[in-house]
Amino acid sequence: MAKTLYEKLFDQHVVCQQADGQYLLYIDRHLIYECTSPQAFNGLRAKKRAVRRPDLTLATSDHTVPTASRANCTSTRAYISDASALTQVLTLSRNARDHHIPYLPLSSPHQGIVHVLGPDLGFTQPGLTLVCGDSHTSTHGAFGTLAFGIGTSDVEHVLATQTLPTTRARTMRVTVANRLRAHVAAKDLVLAIIREVGTAGGTGAAIEFAGAGVAALGMEERMALCNMAIEAGARTGLVAPDGVTEAYLRWRVACPAPGTRAWREACRHWRSLRSDEGALFDREVWIDAAGVEPMVTWGTSPEQVAPVAGGVVPAEDAGRARALRYMGLTPGARLSGLPVDVVFIGSCTNSRLADLRAAADVLRSVPLARRAVAPNVRRALVVPGSGVVKRAAEAEGLHEVFLEAGFEWREPGCSMCCGLNGDDLRPGERCASTSNRNFENRQGTGGRTHLVSPAMAAAAAIMGHLCDVRDVVGVSDYDGGEQRAKPGRDITLELDWNLPSGWDEEVEELQRQEDQQPSANAGCGAVSSFTHVTGIPAPLNRANIDTDTILPVSFCKTVQRSGAGLFHKLRYLPASNDQDPAFVLNQQPYRSATVLVAGPNFGCGSSREHAVWALQGFGFKCVVAPSFADIFYNNAFKNGLLPVRVPDSKAMARVLAEAEQARPVTVDLLAQEIRDERGQVIADFAVEEHRRRRLIDGVDDIAATLHMETEIARFEKQRRENLPWADESVKFLHDIEGRAKELLALHERGADNLDW
Numbered sequence: 001m002a003k004t005l006y007e008k009l010f011d012q013h014v015v016c017q018q019a020d021g022q023y024l025l026y027i028d029r030h031l032i033y034e035c036t037s038p039q040a041f042n043g044l045r046a047k048k049r050a051v052r053r054p055d056l057t058l059a060t061s062d063h064t065v066p067t068a069s070r071a072n073c074t075s076t077r078a079y080i081s082d083a084s085a086l087t088q089v090l091t092l093s094r095n096a097r098d099h100h101i102p103y104l105p106l107s108s109p110h111q112g113i114v115h116v117l118g119p120d121l122g123f124t125q126p127g128l129t130l131v132c133g134d135s136h137t138s139t140h141g142a143f144g145t146l147a148f149g150i151g152t153s154d155v156e157h158v159l160a161t162q163t164l165p166t167t168r169a170r171t172m173r174v175t176v177a178n179r180l181r182a183h184v185a186a187k188d189l190v191l192a193i194i195r196e197v198g199t200a201g202g203t204g205a206a207i208e209f210a211g212a213g214v215a216a217l218g219m220e221e222r223m224a225l226c227n228m229a230i231e232a233g234a235r236t237g238l239v240a241p242d243g244v245t246e247a248y249l250r251w252r253v254a255c256p257a258p259g260t261r262a263w264r265e266a267c268r269h270w271r272s273l274r275s276d277e278g279a280l281f282d283r284e285v286w287i288d289a290a291g292v293e294p295m296v297t298w299g300t301s302p303e304q305v306a307p308v309a310g311g312v313v314p315a316e317d318a319g320r321a322r323a324l325r326y327m328g329l330t331p332g333a334r335l336s337g338l339p340v341d342v343v344f345i346g347s348c349t350n351s352r353l354a355d356l357r358a359a360a361d362v363l364r365s366v367p368l369a370r371r372a373v374a375p376n377v378r379r380a381l382v383v384p385g386s387g388v389v390k391r392a393a394e395a396e397g398l399h400e401v402f403l404e405a406g407f408e409w410r411e412p413g414c415s416m417c418c419g420l421n422g423d424d425l426r427p428g429e430r431c432a433s434t435s436n437r438n439f440e441n442r443q444g445t446g447g448r449t450h451l452v453s454p455a456m457a458a459a460a461a462i463m464g465h466l467c468d469v470r471d472v473v474g475v476s477d478y479d480g481g482e483q484r485a486k487p488g489r490d491i492t493l494e495l496d497w498n499l500p501s502g503w504d505e506e507v508e509e510l511q512r513q514e515d516q517q518p519s520a521n522a523g524c525g526a527v528s529s530f531t532h533v534t535g536i537p538a539p540l541n542r543a544n545i546d547t548d549t550i551l552p553v554s555f556c557k558t559v560q561r562s563g564a565g566l567f568h569k570l571r572y573l574p575a576s577n578d579q580d581p582a583f584v585l586n587q588q589p590y591r592s593a594t595v596l597v598a599g600p601n602f603g604c605g606s607s608r609e610h611a612v613w614a615l616q617g618f619g620f621k622c623v624v625a626p627s628f629a630d631i632f633y634n635n636a637f638k639n640g641l642l643p644v645r646v647p648d649s650k651a652m653a654r655v656l657a658e659a660e661q662a663r664p665v666t667v668d669l670l671a672q673e674i675r676d677e678r679g680q681v682i683a684d685f686a687v688e689e690h691r692r693r694r695l696i697d698g699v700d701d702i703a704a705t706l707h708m709e710t711e712i713a714r715f716e717k718q719r720r721e722n723l724p725w726a727d728e729s730v731k732f733l734h735d736i737e738g739r740a741k742e743l744l745a746l747h748e749r750g751a752d753n754l755d756w
Contacts, residue, residue, distance in 0.1 A: 002276035004171045005238055006206040009146040009273070013129050015163055015715045016708065020690035022165045024708060026715055027158050028128035028726055029145075030057040031114040032101070034064060034088040035420075036133030036608065038559035040156035041095040049702070051099040052162045055730055058123055059096045060104040061089045062113045064420045064557060067383050067410035076106060084557035085421065091559050099159075102733040110736060112386025112412035115139040115348035119223065120388040121736070122252025126241035126270040128726060131158055135607040135631060136348050136436065137236075138229045142222035143249075144241035144273045146206075149230065149631055151609035152561075153638035153701075161705045163712060167688070169235045172205040172283040173275075176213030178290040183470050185358065185453035186221035187350060187434065189213070190228040191295040191305045193287060199303045199544055200601040202234030204630055205282065208275060209239050213289035219248040220354035227349045228436050231302040233604065235630050240274040253739040254729045257746055262725040269723065294468055296335050297438045297451040299323035301544055304438075308456070309468045311335040319543060326440050327448050328428070336467050338450075339376055341429040343461040344443075345454050346383030346410075347417035350434035355454040356384065356393045360401040362458035365473040373406035374464025381408040381423070383415040407461070418553050419443050427574065432460035439548045439605060441569050527640035530695040533621040534666040535594030537659035538584055545598055546605035547632065551614040553606075563614030585618070589662050597659040598625040602643075603632025612639045622667045624674065624683075626652055637691045638701075642669060644685045651683035658682065669695060 003011070015024040030053075032040075037059075044051070051057065064085035073079040076093075080086040089106070096103035104111045110121065115136055118124040126144035131137060133155045140147035154164055174193055180186070194201075207229045214222065222239045229237030246267055249255050256262035293307035298314075300323040306312070313333045316324055324330065345351070345359050359382070363371055373380045382402050384390035390412055393399055399409045416423040417435040425431055425447025434457050435442075438449040450466060459469040555565035570583050579586045585593070596615065602625040603611065612635045615623065622642040626649070636643040644667060646652045658665050658676055665682070666675045669692060674683040693699065705712075720727060732739035 002279040004173075004275045004279045004281060005144065005208055005240055005273060006146070006169065006171050006236075007279075009127065009129070009144075009238075010168060012127070013146070016711045018165060018690075020693065022167055022690050024705065024711070025129060025164050025166050026712070026719065027131055027162055027164060028056060029118070029123060029125075029130040030155075030158050030162075031118055031123075031130070031132035031134075031137070032057060032059045032092070032155065033114050033132075033134070034061045034085075034092040035556055036152050037095065037155055038088060038091045039152050039561040039609075040133075040159055041091075041099075042559070042561070043156045044159060047702075049160045051101065051159045054099050054101045055727070055733075056162065057101045057159070058104070058118070058121075058733060059092055059101050060108075060111050060114060060117060061092055061106060062111075062412070063414045063418060064088055065106060065413045066421050067381075067413045067415045067423060070106065070411050079106060082422070082557070087559060088557060109387040109391065112384070112389065113348045113351065113414055115223075115227065116351060116385030116389060116412075119143070119219070119248075120252070120386050121733070122249055122255035122729065123733070125249065125255065125266070125726070125729075126245060127273050127723070131164065133607060135230045135605065136227050138234065139223050139227040139348055141226040141229070141236050141238040142219060143245055144239065144270065146236065146238070148236040149607040151607055151612075151631060151635035151638060153609060153635065157702050157705065160702050161712065163705060165690075165701060165705065170205040170282040171280075172202055172207045172234070172285070173281045174207055174209050174285045174287065176209065176211040177286065177288050178213055179216045180213065180289045180292060183455055183473060184289075184292055184294055185455060186217055186224040187228075187451075187453035188295045189287075189289060189292050190225050190231075191297065191302065191451065192292045193285070194228065194232050194302045195295075195305045196287065197232050197285060199231060199301055199604060200233040200627060200629075202229065202232040203601070203627065205234050206236045206238060207232065207234045208281075209237060210275070213287075214239055215242065215244075217244075218354055219244060220352040223352065224349050224355075228302065231436060233601065233629060241270045246270065251743050251747060253732050253736050253743065256725045256729055257743060259746070262728065266725045294453065294456055294470065296432075296456065296466055297449070298327065298329060298335055300326055300438055300440050302436070302438060302451060305451070306335060308336050308466060309470075322542075328430075336465075338466045339430065340432045340450070340460050340465060341376070341378050342416075342425055342431040343373070343377060343380040343407075343457050344383070344416040344431055344433040344435065345381070345407075345457050346385070346415050347433075347435035348385065348414070349417075349436045350454050351383060351385030351389065353389050353392050355434065356382065356389070356398050357396075359454040359458040360398045362455050362469060362473055363401050363405050363462065366462055370462070371405050373461050376464045377461055378429070379408070380406060380461045381410055381416070383410040383423075384412050386412050405462070416443055419447075420553050420557065425449075432457045432466060437546075437548070437605060439546050441552060442548050445569065445574055527638075527695065527698050529698040530621070530640055530642060531670050532666060532668045533594055533642070535621070535664060536589050536592060536662055537595040537597045537624070537655065537665050538590040538593035539656055539659035540584060540596060540598045541656055543599040544601045544604055547603055547608050547611040548605055550603065550611040551608065553608075555614070556608055556610050558610075561613060563610040563612070563617050566614040566618045592619065594619055594621045595659075595665060595667060596620050596623045597656050598623060600626040602628050603636075604629040607631045607635070609635045609639070612636050612641050616641055624652075624655055624667070637694060640695060642667065642687075642695060644674070644687075646674075646683050646685055648683070654682040
């Protein structure tokens with residue numbers, strides 16, 4: 001039977017099918033960072049469990065770390081002034097050390113954003129499964145890797161078992177015809193796709209990007225495409241590996257050395273990873289790349305986007321009114337010419353070498369006399385995605401182009417994408433940003449984000465307003481396709497891998513910090529039995545309530561399994577920080593509500609499990625909505641919060657009416673129905689049997705999986721025989737510098753005779 005690429009990858013990693021219908025999926029690669037892993041390690045510690053495969057795990061700090069210069073710093077404590085961020089970073093360092101996990105600290109020349117350094121090092125490879133406690137893990141799908149984001153409970157599960165119980169995703173293919181035109185980037189393409197399908201258009205699906213338009217893209221652009229698949233609601237994004245993929249992975253430290261038998265076997269396997277002719281997809285979408293224009297978002301969701309050339313803010317309707325108010329825009333306003341206060345080039349979407357080259361090329365195209373950040377732009381910053389990218393850019397002199405124009409040249413990290421490290425907007429400021437989310441308050445309280453490509457961001461910095469980059473650089477007939485399909489100059493072997501001096505105190509600090517570690521609170525094991533809940537339902541009838549709204553990212557700087565700060569930006573007035581009396585949860589009797597009634601696509605955005613903990617901390621036992629984002633839906637069940645899907649609009653209206661009248665309802669998991677206070681059924685719902693039993697019985701998922709040790713060990717043995725390079729190559733992560741020197745010696749001897 002013809003199979004899709006997703007089906008091939010999934011089937012190749014099934015350890016066994018469980019009695020409840022779920023599949024136990026083996027995980028080849030696990031990336032962890034400081035925000036979503038501390039609670040997982042606490043859970044292991046509480047149950048006295050070990051990390052099963054530390055060699056397949058890679059750790060770094062990226063979300064909360066400063067991006068100011070590290071040139072004169074001598075310790076982590078001296079560099080990170082935020083106490084909560086410092087605790088998270090040192091806790092990760094301690095956990096990595098205790099469990100023998102390779103860790104790239106701030107002193108490492110490789111440190112950076114997890115979704116940038118994974119490909120940098122060759123840790124990401126075609127045909128593997130890869131997970132991380134971050135929603136943008138879909139980035140790695142650009143390599144033909146089955147990669148997806150998970151919550152903290154699943155992070156703990158993978159650490160303990162190297163597997164995940166899961167179900168099959170739906171399949172969706174986006175076929176891109178023709179090539180992008182000059183100065184139109186993959187970021188523009190993916191925004192156009194999201195505009196077409198919507199932020200929930202790919203919910204529950206693995207999206208494969210295919211067609212001539214995708215084949216013409218370089219790896220960095222393919223990563224941007226897959227990175228934002230999650231913004232269409234998808235579980236993951238995929239691109240079939242090809243010669244462009246192989247060329248990118250040559251000489252990466254965690255890949256087999258070119259010219260070796262292992263490399264040839266790996267390439268042979270990679271070439272088999274493509275959808276078969278005649279394979280059926282659950283949904284097909286077609287888009288013509290030649291018709292895509294430079295794009296810019298105008299609202300507070302990635303689907304609220306338009307071409308900047310001639311683009312105007314669409315007419316107001318009920319769904320757009322709030323977005324327009326927040327963004328300070330009126331229907332009919334032109335996007336081009338809209339002044340910006342800040343320009344941000346960075347994030348796991350657009351901080352790679354090709355992105356920095358594209359932005360620098362725009363600056364170079366401007367006459368030297370005008371090559372400066374506009375006076376009205378308060379701040380313009382470039383944040384390379386990793387130390388490898390930063391050094392490679394500096395080797396090409398890109399940093400000088402940015403610095404001479406008035407940009408800040410920063411150290412690697414997530415920076416202004418999520419605003420966890422102090423790089424954020426002031427209230428009311430407008431930002432041209434190469435990040436991936438334009439949610440309310442995402443880049444700072446009251447900040448207004450316009451998502452654009454790196455070239456568009458550079459153009460906005462020079463002009464001082466949103467504009468069409470083609471008006472700045474001029475338009476040529478060249479479509480850029482051939483350049484995109486060629487790999488960039490090799491960056492792995494040309495860099496100086498000597499560690500910077502200093503940072504001698506980190507281990508000593510860590511040991512001093514150990515006595516201050518929080519007690520190991522419970523992990524993701526068994527949850528309390530749940531059969532029903534009766535209580536007041538609170539109405540919050542808004543679509544696309546994202547996890548940034550449920551729990552602002554500033555409340556994620558904790559190592560505890562808690563989530564104080566529920567709906568903080570809605571519950572409190574920004575000027576006084578007093579409770580907003582107009583917000584429903586600040587009113588009686590909703591202050592004691594146990595059921596939340598919300599709009600469609602609830603919980604979209606980040607994978608942060610903290611959002612679930614925050615809802616539970618308030619007292620909610622259940623959320624009722626027409627639909628949920630995938631990761632939030634899974635996280636809720638892992639913690640004993642019942643998410644009830646009521647897709648029937650009439651039934652949903654009946655539930656909402658009860659909430660608006662503050663009349664109690666009963667949500668009965670056993671009967672799978674919602675009843676009003678008279679006992680009449682107002683809505684039916686269906687929960688997957690394995691999830692239903694988990695809540696009713698209070699199942700410990702990890703304990704259940706550990707009983708499958710024989711099956712897991714058998715799978716690992718077979719895996720070593722079928723993919724011997726997959727485990728062999730990761731051992732070099734413990735000595736990256738040594739491996740780089742070894743590869744350089746092989747390269748100089750010409751030991752790279754390839755048969756592809």
